[in-house]
Structures are given as structure tokens and as C-alpha cells.
Amino acid sequence: MRPAGRPGHSFRSAPTSSPALTGPQSTGRWAAADHHPDHPAGSGSDHHTYLAAPSITTLVPNQGSTSGGRTATLTGSNFAQTTTVLIGGAPTGFTVVSDTHLVADLPAGAAGPVDVTVTSPGGTSTPAVYTRVGSPNI
Numbered sequence: 001m002r003p004a005g006r007p008g009h010s011f012r013s014a015p016t017s018s019p020a021l022t023g024p025q026s027t028g029r030w031a032a033a034d035h036h037p038d039h040p041a042g043s044g045s046d047h048h049t050y051l052a053a054p055s056i057t058t059l060v061p062n063q064g065s066t067s068g069g070r071t072a073t074l075t076g077s078n079f080a081q082t083t084t085v086l087i088g089g090a091p092t093g094f095t096v097v098s099d100t101h102l103v104a105d106l107p108a109g110a111a112g113p114v115d116v117t118v119t120s121p122g123g124t125s126t127p128a129v130y131t132r133v134g135s136p137n138i
Helices: none
Strands: 010-015 028-035 047-050 055-060 063-065 070-077 084-087 094-098 101-106 112-120 128-133
Touching (some): 055 112
16 A cells, blocks of 8 residues: 555555554554565664543533533543543533543533533543523513
8 A cells, every 4th residue: 555645655554552542532552564665674763652632531510500600520531632621512511530530611602402521632531411491481
């Protein structure tokens, strides 16, 4: 296989540890060999680290007032390198407590369900749902 724009190069990769890693949720260290007639084997950086996307397991609370002003606790995995938390598509403040624990600010917004996602260099989580509940009309 020849990567586009790099004539004479071929690329081959293999995991440096077992079991084999597959899919977008994989993490681990991989050895990569760049084969080119002008570059002897092992002449360059030959290890790359792939990061898994964050994964949200729980969102507590999962509903609250439309006025915002509170925080929600997210548990899951791969939060350590979080760069963005979106609630209803809008960025919000957050604090990474650990790789499995994150606290996010809940902004005000219209009543109804909104997606909550966490993004890191490894990708973006599958959304969790937070529901904003309006005040009852009296």
C-alpha cells in the first residue's frame, strides 16, 4: 500500500503487545515501519500512541432546571485529556477530576433534552442526554 503523495513509501503497522487492538475505541502503543529505499529500517520514530475517544457511562443529574447554574458529574473513561464538553451543542466549563470522573457546568437553555458530549484528542464520546425541565405554569 502506498500513501498518497509519498511515492516509493509503503506503510505497515503491528501491535507491540497482545491482544490485537481494533476499532476506533482502541488504545495502545503500535510499532509502525516506514519502508523506503533511502531510509534503513529503524532509522526514524517508529512508535505511535493511539488514544480512545471518551466514553460517558453516567450523567448525574440527568435532568434539571432550564435556568442552569448547577453542575453535573460525568463518569466514564478516557476523560484525562478532555478538550471540550458540549451541552446542547454549546461549549461549557468543566473540570477533569480523573480519567474516569469529570464535572461540567450546566448552562441555561430551553426546556427539553440535549446531548452532552466529551471531546479529547482521541475523539468524541457518544452523547449522553440531559433534560432541561421548565417551571410549571401556574
